[in-house]
Amino acid sequence: MRTTFQLSWRLLRGGGRRGLLGSLLTLAAVAVSTGLLLFAVGANHAFAARSAADAWRHPAKAHGTPTAVEALTTDFVRGRPVTVVELAALTGDAPVPPGMKRFPKPGEVWTSPALASLMREVPADQLAARFPSRTPAGTLGRAAVAHPGELVAVVGRAPSDPSMTAARADTMAVDNVASPTRIDRYATGAQSSSALVYQILAAVASVLMAVPLLVFGGAAARLTVARRDGRLAALRLVGATPGQVV
Incomplete structure (x- = not known):
């Protein structure tokens, strides 16, 4: 390995300053x-x-027989958004939400690890009292949250609960509130505008990735061609025939 490195370095130095510059580019x-x-x-x-x-938090209307009702709300605590997903089972085979072992029962509250930790720190009347139960029935898994620090709560409701029948006014943005919707499965793919923006930015970054490659590659190619032309010209000056040079 050391011998290979030394040989490579000698070849680079032997090519002169322009050759070294082309190799570095x-x-x-x-x-x-x-x-x-x-x-x-x-x-x-x-x-x-x-x-x-x-x-999965954004309810999509059922294409077949509805098995559950889903609603979305965004609350705030100490300036941080808390995503609240409310679910009510219509049948015994309601789909289990991502990151949960089972469908939540009426009155149960499942929280993300970050929200569970915050509920222990914040006085109950400022956060825990907003939910039907002040003690979480379970913890949401990684598949239910976008990042470890996200505050998410899944609340189990009865289908007849007023919160699962009344429409909700969107006072913030379309991504933050969704009225109760009958579903037969959870949505997949980019459903929110922020997710779409992230994917578009990633696609743009992939396209822009080719720009520096073309710039540096073109500069290196020009230097290499110029060096080769100089060597060929020197060979012709010392008497080499065109056939020998080629």
């Missing part, structure tokens, strides 16, 4: 393009996972 082009490629792939994967974790 080529190396920079490969490094930059590889880094941007890894970033774009990682960003696309992360945004897809974030969209999947967010999509």
Whole structure:
């Protein structure tokens, strides 16, 4: 390995300053393009996972026989948003929400780890009292939250509960509130505008990734061609025939 490195370094130095510059530009082009490629792939994967974790909260009308009712509300505590998903089973085979072991029973509250921790810190009358039960019945798994610090609560309701029958006015944004909707499955894919924006940004980053590669690659190619032309011209000056030079 050491011998290979020493030989490579001698070849680079032997090519002169312009040759060394061309090699460094080529190396920079490969490094930059590889880094941007890894970033774009990682960003696309992360945004897809974030969209999947967010999509199920946005109720989509049932295409078949409804099995549950889903509603979405966003509350705030100490300036932080708390996503509240309310569910009511219509049949015994209501779909189990992502990140949960079973469908929530009426009156139960399942919370994300971050929300459960916050409920222990904040006085009950400021947060826990907003839910039917002040003690969580379970903890939401990673599939139910977009990131570990997200505040999410899943509240079980009865189908006849007024909160599951009355329409809700959206006073903030379409992504934050959804009226009770009869569903037969949970939505998938990008459902919120923020998720769509993230995916578009990732796609733009993937396209822009090619720009530095083309710039550095083109510069390195021009330097390499110029160096090659100079060597060929020198060979012709010392008497080499065109056939020998080629």
